Amino acid sequence: xxxxxxxxxxxxxxxxxxxxxxxxxxxxxxxxxxxxxxxxxxxxxxxxxxxxxxxxxxxxxxxxxxxxxxxxxxxxxxxxxxxxxxxxxxxxxxxxxxxxxxxxxxxxxxxxxxxxxxxxxxxxxxxxxxxxxxxxxxxxxxxxxxxxxxxxxxxxxxxxxxxxxxxxxxxxxxxxxxxxxxxxxxxxxxxxxxxxxxxxxxxxxxxxxxxxxxxxxxxxxxxxxxxxxxxxxxxxxxxxxxxxxxxxxxxxxxxxxxxxxxxxxxxxxxxxxxxxxxxxxxxxxxxxxxxxxxxxxxxxxxxxxxxxxxxxxxxxxxxxxxxxxxxxxxxxxxxxxxxxxxxxxxxxxxxxxxxxxxxxxxxxxxxxxxxxxxxxxxxxxxxxxxxxxxxxxxxxxxxxxxxxxxxxxxxxxxxxxxxxxxxxxxxxxxxxxxxxxxxxxxxxxxxxxxxxxxxxxxxxxxxxxxxxxxxxxxxxxxxxxxxxxxxxxxxxxxxxxxxxxxxxxxxxxxxxxxxxxxxxxxxxxxxxxxxxxxxx
Numbered sequence: 072x073x074x075x076x077x078x079x080x081x082x083x084x085x086x087x088x089x090x091x092x093x094x095x096x097x098x099x100x101x102x103x104x105x106x107x108x109x110x111x112x113x114x115x116x117x118x119x120x121x122x123x124x125x126x127x128x129x130x131x132x133x134x135x136x137x138x139x140x141x142x143x144x145x146x147x148x149x150x151x152x153x154x155x156x157x158x159x160x161x162x163x164x165x166x167x168x169x170x171x172x173x174x175x176x177x178x179x180x181x182x183x184x185x186x187x188x189x190x191x192x193x194x195x196x197x198x199x200x201x202x203x204x205x206x207x208x209x210x211x212x213x214x215x216x217x218x219x220x221x222x223x224x225x226x227x228x229x230x231x232x233x234x235x236x237x238x239x240x241x242x243x244x245x246x247x248x249x250x251x252x253x254x255x256x257x258x259x260x261x262x263x264x265x266x267x268x269x270x271x272x273x274x275x276x277x278x279x280x281x282x283x284x285x286x287x288x289x290x291x292x293x294x295x296x297x298x299x300x301x302x303x304x305x306x307x308x309x310x311x312x313x314x315x316x317x318x319x320x321x322x323x324x325x326x327x328x329x330x331x332x333x334x335x336x337x338x339x340x341x342x343x344x345x346x347x348x349x350x351x352x353x354x355x356x357x358x359x360x361x362x363x364x365x366x367x368x369x370x371x372x373x374x375x376x377x378x379x380x381x382x383x384x385x386x387x388x389x390x391x392x393x394x395x396x397x398x399x400x401x402x403x404x405x406x407x408x409x410x411x412x413x414x415x416x417x418x419x420x421x422x423x424x425x426x427x428x429x430x431x432x433x434x435x436x437x438x439x440x441x442x443x444x445x446x447x448x449x450x451x452x453x454x455x456x457x458x459x460x461x462x463x464x465x466x467x468x469x470x471x472x473x474x475x476x477x478x479x480x481x482x483x484x485x486x487x488x489x490x491x492x493x494x495x496x497x498x499x500x501x502x503x504x505x506x507x508x509x510x511x512x513x514x515x516x517x518x519x520x521x522x523x524x525x526x527x528x529x530x531x532x533x534x535x536x537x538x539x540x541x542x543x544x545x546x547x548x549x550x551x552x553x554x555x556x557x558x559x560x561x562x563x564x565x566x567x568x569x570x571x572x573x574x575x576x577x578x579x580x581x582x583x584x585x586x587x588x589x590x591x592x593x594x595x596x597x598x599x600x601x602x603x604x605x606x607x
Contacts (some may be wrong), residue, residue: 085089096469109400113311117578126298127434156397158430161221162232162310164188167355168328168478169368173206173349173379177335177539179555181206183368183377184352192437196302199368199376202250204456206364209376210250214282216240219305228307228346228404230430236305240287241295244373248274258297267294280374299337305343307331332402333554334542343542347402350559361529385525385533387448387458390415393535393561398432401558402542406430419444420462428473435472441498448523454555457522464517469508470499483510501510519546520553526560533563 081514181201188194195214202208225231243297245251255271258264270291271283285294309329314322330346330352353359355369367377377395395408407427411422421442428434444462451457471477480494489500489506507513522538536546538554547553 138512143511149567156311157313158230158309158311160224160230160232160349161533162308162328164194164219164308165190167369168352169355169358169359169365170350171353171362172364173201175204175454175556176333177554178337179204180393181381185363185368185371186352188219189218192220193325194219197371197373199371200250204454205382206377206379207381209246211246212244214240214242214244214373215302217302217407221308228400228430230309230400231348232308234308235303238286238295238302239246241285241300242282242287242373243285244280244282245277246376247281248277250301251277254298256504257299258288260474261297263292263328264294267292267297270294273457282373296341299340301340303340303343303345304330304349305332307348312357317360323360324357325359326357327351329400330360334556335520335539339542345401345402346404361527368470382526384456385527387525388415388443389413389420389523389524389545390534390566391563392565394564395559396425397559398430399559400430401540403544406432408432411561413445417423417444418446425474430551437476437511438499438510440468440470441511443516445521451522453553454522457524460521460523462519462521464515464519466501467501467507467513467515468499468501468503469511469513471496479510480508488513499532517546519548520550521547522554522557524557534560535563536560 098372113156120593165188168186168188170185172183174182176182181204183199183201183206184196185199186194186489187196194215194217196213198213198215199206200210200212202210215238217236218242219234220237222233225233225470243254245254251271252274255268258268258271267285272278272281284290285298285300286296307330310326311329312324312326315325316322328351329348332347332349333345334340334343353362353365355365358365363380364377369380371377390413393409393411395410395412399409401407406427408425408427409422409424411420413420419442421440424439424441425432426436426438428436431486441464441535443465445463446461448458448460451459469480469489471480474496477494477496481487485491486505487501488505488510490505492502500515502508503515507515507517526534526536528534536557539556539558540554541552545552
């Protein structure tokens with residue numbers, strides 16, 4: 072048995088300590104339903120009810136003294152996934168879980184995934200890698216076997232569960248000679264890798280379907296590590312359920328498995344412990360419909376990788392209003408929703424970033440409005456299917472949405488955020504004149520080098536993928552730091568009429584009144600200190 076590969080405790084934390092104030096796990100009290108449940112989230116002994124999070128998140132973010140954010144009528148009607156969402160703590164992993172489409176990881180890497188967890192804690196996983204962003208040209212497949220042990224509710228990422236994992240075997244099957252040469256070339260970049268590369272066959276001796284062990288009883292060394300492969304995604308887990316509305320039928324149960332995020336810098340992946348999530352897997356038994364890729368991935372194995380249905384390439388047409396379909400979780404404990412308006416006729420944009428202190432996006436902390444211009448897109452030479460743009464941020468406004476953020480801004484240097492004058496709960500202030508807001512990490516003017524892509528889901532909805540933020544919290548402010556993967560998609564909710572400049576949302580400008588429950592001070596300081604405002 073290999074050594075434990077997933078130690079998920081945050082560096083510096085101690086067993087039994089409550090690192091992040093009231094957000095950490097608390098000892099179970101007599102009569103309490105479960106030590107896994109956060110007091111503010113416990114709905115019953117087994118579930119955490121989110122309620123209508125997506126339908127109300129924008130309204131909750133705008134509530135201050137009776138004021139509310141107002142949606143455009145089309146955006147309000149077309150928001151998907153408005154059904155209640157239930158998070159299971161501890162997670163129930165048993166059964167098969169699959170990708171619902173082609174995934175893009177930093178690098179870029181194009182892949183699909185399939186996991187099966189067994190009641191005895193053993194698991195088997197397949198990672199299918201491809202040469203193209205449509206996942207139609209298989210390159211190689213990884214077979215991974217091991218054991219996973221759930222530990223406790225995460226002290227860092229609220230709503231997640233920490234886990235340890237042990238790898239018993241990692242094997243690779245090459246589906247072409249070119250794929251064999253590519254992997255051998257990657258191994259050849261380090262002394263340990265060169266020893267592993269010599270164990271692979273020469274290209275002329277490649278045998279279709281042959282399995283080569285990278286880790287296991289038959290492997291002399293851990294060649295999976297030499298290849299840069301890890302399964303740290305298993306060290307952070309979240310399982311949730313929702314009901315998918317069905318026309319003229321009862322709603323369909325959908326189960327989703329969120330695993331830990333992958334570091335955007337390949338060199339850091341061996342040491343990184345996730346604090347965010349990847350694109351979710353769905354239960355092979357309870358997945359969203361229609362899903363053309365699901366049955367293909369569920370029936371595949373290392374010798375028969377799935378070849379996904381062909382998708383028509385969509386031109387990048389940004390003009391319109393785009394919204395987050397749900398609460399987003401980013402590394403460094405950021406919970407937010409995004410709302411964008413793009414004006415194609417003059418290449419201008421504006422957006423609202425609503426930040427929250429909880430994974431249900433029901434406890435707002437602050438809102439940022441930003442605006443600027445963007446360049447004409449050009450096809451990406453590095454990420455097939457992507458379009459490269461540069462975005463300029465020239466204006467920004469900030470609205471504190473809880474008492475702690477309001478107090479922090481009032482204690483900051485007057486010249487660092489919005490100039491002289493007091494901040495009030497729910498009152499928006501322009502921070503352009505002070506070149507941004509230093510306490511919140513906002514810098515103006517600011518340029519970011521971006522990667523965009525558009526898709527259409529099986530229901531015919533337009534999706535907009537924007538480049539993934541660097542895991543270290545920095546900004547892609549140079550061409551070399553341009554993203555090579557994507558965040559969770561935004562959904563098109565309304566096309567903007569030619570020349571229209573009406574913003575997507577109207578933020579409240581009046582202050583005062585009682586706001587939502589304030590976020591604990593240690594948590595807010597963590598957000599401000601570790602997670603600079605991440606544009607787009």
